Amino acid sequence: MSGVLRMDEKAAARSVNFRLLRPTLEGIRYNANALQVRLEGPPYSKHPDPASTVWSHWAGLHNASVCLTLDTRFGQLRSKQYLYDIGPLSTLDHAALYDHRPECMRVHELDELRLAWTGFDYQKKRALTMLAWGTNIELREIAGEHPISYLIELARSLEPVIEREQQPMARRSYWSRYPRYDLNMCRLPGYCPPSSLWRWRWPWLSVDHRWQTEMPDMPVPGVRKLGREVCAPDWKFDSACVFGAPSAPGEVQVLFHPSSELGHACLWLRQFPRDNAPLSEPAFGEWPQIESHSGFSRFSLTNAVSSNLQRVYVASKTVRYGPHDALWWQERHGYLLQLSAGVKHSLHYLCGLLSSVLQDTVEVF
Numbered sequence: 001m002s003g004v005l006r007m008d009e010k011a012a013a014r015s016v017n018f019r020l021l022r023p024t025l026e027g028i029r030y031n032a033n034a035l036q037v038r039l040e041g042p043p044y045s046k047h048p049d050p051a052s053t054v055w056s057h058w059a060g061l062h063n064a065s066v067c068l069t070l071d072t073r074f075g076q077l078r079s080k081q082y083l084y085d086i087g088p089l090s091t092l093d094h095a096a097l098y099d100h101r102p103e104c105m106r107v108h109e110l111d112e113l114r115l116a117w118t119g120f121d122y123q124k125k126r127a128l129t130m131l132a133w134g135t136n137i138e139l140r141e142i143a144g145e146h147p148i149s150y151l152i153e154l155a156r157s158l159e160p161v162i163e164r165e166q167q168p169m170a171r172r173s174y175w176s177r178y179p180r181y182d183l184n185m186c187r188l189p190g191y192c193p194p195s196s197l198w199r200w201r202w203p204w205l206s207v208d209h210r211w212q213t214e215m216p217d218m219p220v221p222g223v224r225k226l227g228r229e230v231c232a233p234d235w236k237f238d239s240a241c242v243f244g245a246p247s248a249p250g251e252v253q254v255l256f257h258p259s260s261e262l263g264h265a266c267l268w269l270r271q272f273p274r275d276n277a278p279l280s281e282p283a284f285g286e287w288p289q290i291e292s293h294s295g296f297s298r299f300s301l302t303n304a305v306s307s308n309l310q311r312v313y314v315a316s317k318t319v320r321y322g323p324h325d326a327l328w329w330q331e332r333h334g335y336l337l338q339l340s341a342g343v344k345h346s347l348h349y350l351c352g353l354l355s356s357v358l359q360d361t362v363e364v365f
Contacts, residue, residue, distance in 0.1 A: 018083040025157035029071040036067040075144015088268035090323035090338040093131035134263030170211035170239035306360040
């Protein structure tokens with residue numbers, strides 16, 4: 001890893017923009033005084049010498065991460081932790097499992113709030129991935145053969161190294177410290193992120209953006225005005241990102257976090273101008289254009305309709321846990337409500353959120 005420093009656990013936890021987690025499972029051994037810490041650096045397009053300092057060709061960002069090697073009774077695991085903040089992405093907790101044998105991907109309940117996913121990552125290694133305390137974790141097998149049940153037990157044991165308040169995404173986000181997204185990942189020919197309605201998932205606009213901790217003061221035509229009460233009591237407003245000029249924003253992204261403040265899931269509401277959106281509204285009876293990745297990423301598509309006949313297109317990885325993407329158009333805008341996977345995030349639960357946002361009863365048929 002280029003630009004890696006060696007730090008002890010507590011120093012590393014204070015140096016990165018996410019909650020560093022450590023395993024507490026009995027029998028796990030690792031060097032707590034020599035974690036591999038990669039500190040944040042300028043994005044690829046703004047680095048003074050990008051030719052010699054590229055960390056990530058595919059995304060262009062030089063975000064912070066922490067790696068450590070875990071010695072187990074079955075062999076060795078590599079643990080990588082970071083903040084996944086390149087924009088709304090409901091598959092944020094298992095995106096790394098779509099590049100190799102995605103048909104082997106499985107979801108597991110850890111407790112009443114947390115989920116973990118198992119499969120094989122882009123290095124073709126057995127892996128477990130999850131989102132917990134706002135941190136993305138990837139456990140990769142590098143030696144030996146670890147039973148799935150052991151990986152799940154290990155994931156269940158993770159806890160923060162130090163207790164500290166979870167800062168809003170507007171302060172934690174790598175992109176809040178740089179004025180443009182401009183991710184070259186979206187421009188690579190033939191690359192499709194692991195999702196279905198992925199054309200709506202990524203920040204496409206090459207314009208300046210502003211993160212803020214106040215709800216955007218703007219009406220949303222046909223939808224309840226964005227407010228802190230939209231998704232209560234399970235969710236609370238966290239941050240917003242506005243693209244374009246303040247007088248005529250080109251896109252608005254609003255992030256909600258669970259009211260529990262544990263950071264095990266997230267909810268995004270995204271608004272696009274109808275005339276400048278990556279997807280066009282399909283004709284009646286047709287479906288939005290979707291993509292596939294690794295030949296296996298088409299989420300199940302469902303129609304949801306409100307009592308006033310507002311049509312919502314829903315894409316779900318699993319009906320029971322999600323993640324879910326709900327897409328609709330109304331007047332001058334298109335909207336995407338993204339719900340990450342969760343123990344209680346069923347398709348029925350998503351319809352309840354849609355009913356709250358649209359102020360109308362929404363049902364699947």
